Amino acid sequence: MKTEVLPFSEDSAKKAAEILAHGGIVGIPTETVYGLAADARDESAVRSIFAAKGRPQDNPLIVHISRLEQLPPLVREIPPLALKIAERFWAGPLTMIFPKSGLIPQATSGGLDTVAVRMPSSPAARAIIDACGFPLAAPSANLSGSPSPTTAQHVLNDMDGRIPLIIDGGECSCGVESTVLCFPTEDSVRILRPGGVTAEMLSELCRVEIDPAVTSEPEKGAKVLSPGMKYKHYSPKADVLIVDAHGEEFREWCEAHSGEGVIALSQESGGQGMFRSFGKDPQEQAHRLFALLREADEQGAVRVYVEMPSKEGIGLAVYNRLLRAAAFRIVGTDDEQ
Numbered sequence: 001m002k003t004e005v006l007p008f009s010e011d012s013a014k015k016a017a018e019i020l021a022h023g024g025i026v027g028i029p030t031e032t033v034y035g036l037a038a039d040a041r042d043e044s045a046v047r048s049i050f051a052a053k054g055r056p057q058d059n060p061l062i063v064h065i066s067r068l069e070q071l072p073p074l075v076r077e078i079p080p081l082a083l084k085i086a087e088r089f090w091a092g093p094l095t096m097i098f099p100k101s102g103l104i105p106q107a108t109s110g111g112l113d114t115v116a117v118r119m120p121s122s123p124a125a126r127a128i129i130d131a132c133g134f135p136l137a138a139p140s141a142n143l144s145g146s147p148s149p150t151t152a153q154h155v156l157n158d159m160d161g162r163i164p165l166i167i168d169g170g171e172c173s174c175g176v177e178s179t180v181l182c183f184p185t186e187d188s189v190r191i192l193r194p195g196g197v198t199a200e201m202l203s204e205l206c207r208v209e210i211d212p213a214v215t216s217e218p219e220k221g222a223k224v225l226s227p228g229m230k231y232k233h234y235s236p237k238a239d240v241l242i243v244d245a246h247g248e249e250f251r252e253w254c255e256a257h258s259g260e261g262v263i264a265l266s267q268e269s270g271g272q273g274m275f276r277s278f279g280k281d282p283q284e285q286a287h288r289l290f291a292l293l294r295e296a297d298e299q300g301a302v303r304v305y306v307e308m309p310s311k312e313g314i315g316l317a318v319y320n321r322l323l324r325a326a327a328f329r330i331v332g333t334d335d336e337q
């Protein structure tokens with residue numbers, strides 16, 4: 001199959017909608033990361049997403065809508081708190097989990113009785129959903145396990161020959177996937193995956209719990225609320241290691257442990273030698289993270305050291321993705337290597 005890449009326009013959105021209406025899959029931009037979209041109601045279309053990504057079947061997909069009226073038919077119940085949160089944070093990088101209706105096939109929900117729904121803010125994503133007139137199931141458009149794509153070129157690198165069309169909407173502004181949350185009680189939310197809508201932002205509306213799986217390794221065989229959290233994820237081919245140090249101390253440690261094919265993501269600006277600039281601001285780090293991990297692979301890196309990010313705001317999302325990319329390995333500068 002030849003994969004076409006078209007810049008986003010009204011015409012290309014229409015072309016995407018035609019393919020999607022016939023059970024095909026299309027790479028689409030969103031404000032978080034690129035998605036691999038199919039008609040969320042169509043079991044066989046959704047199965048072809050799993051095949052294209054090589055994704056485990058029990059890992060459910062997020063359903064994307066462009067208007068609030070599209071939500072009620074997909075779910076059995078909408079907690080009042082969900083509506084309050086939607087009013088404040090939709091459209092945007094936030095996914096909420098609801099009991100699913102009969103419209104959602106098992107393939108979309110990974111066999112669960114719930115469905116994850118989000119309304120993206122990206123004008124391109126919204127125009128494509130509008131042109132379809134039906135909700136789109138879309139996981140990140142990477143091969144399962146590799147870093148999420150934040151440009152159309154990243155999608156092409158992973159999906160060339162596997163899908164008919166990618167819509168190029170430029171670089172994703174947010175850069176990490178949406179916040180995923182569920183409702184353990186009437187007046188609280190639990191963050192299962194941190195993202196662009198942060199715990200701090202949500203705590204202005206309600207009590208916020210952070211699922212332990214966000215910052216620690218789930219025990220083998222343990223039941224996790226968000227199945228995606230149990231898989232090794234976001235990993236480049238290179239070995240990633242988080243270094244619990246900052247500034248000069250981080251740089252000195254990296255230089256003392258450098259070698260052929262070793263790269264270091266530093267928060268200082270300007271990358272020289274083994275160092276690449278990761279940025280100081282968590283927002284900037286989120287924006288750059290996946291592209292830097294992909295570049296490391298392109299440059300044939302064998303090891304990537306990363307300066308410990310802040311865990312505040314969207315920094316928690318950066319830390320969560322890095323922990324998985326690093327298979328939970330953090331070293332202190334006093335540790336034996």
Ligand code: TXA
Binds near residue numbers: 097109
């Ligand atoms: O920003 C995003 O959310 C991107 C763009 C494309 O919208 N999509 C995305 O999808 O990141 P994906 O499939 O890569 O990640 C979906 C996450 C997984 O961790 C999955 O386990 C969780 O959401 N999830 C989906 N449905 C769920 C459900 N019913 N219950 C619990 N977790 C769910």
Ligand code: MG
Binds near residue numbers: 140148
């Ligand atoms: Mg993903």
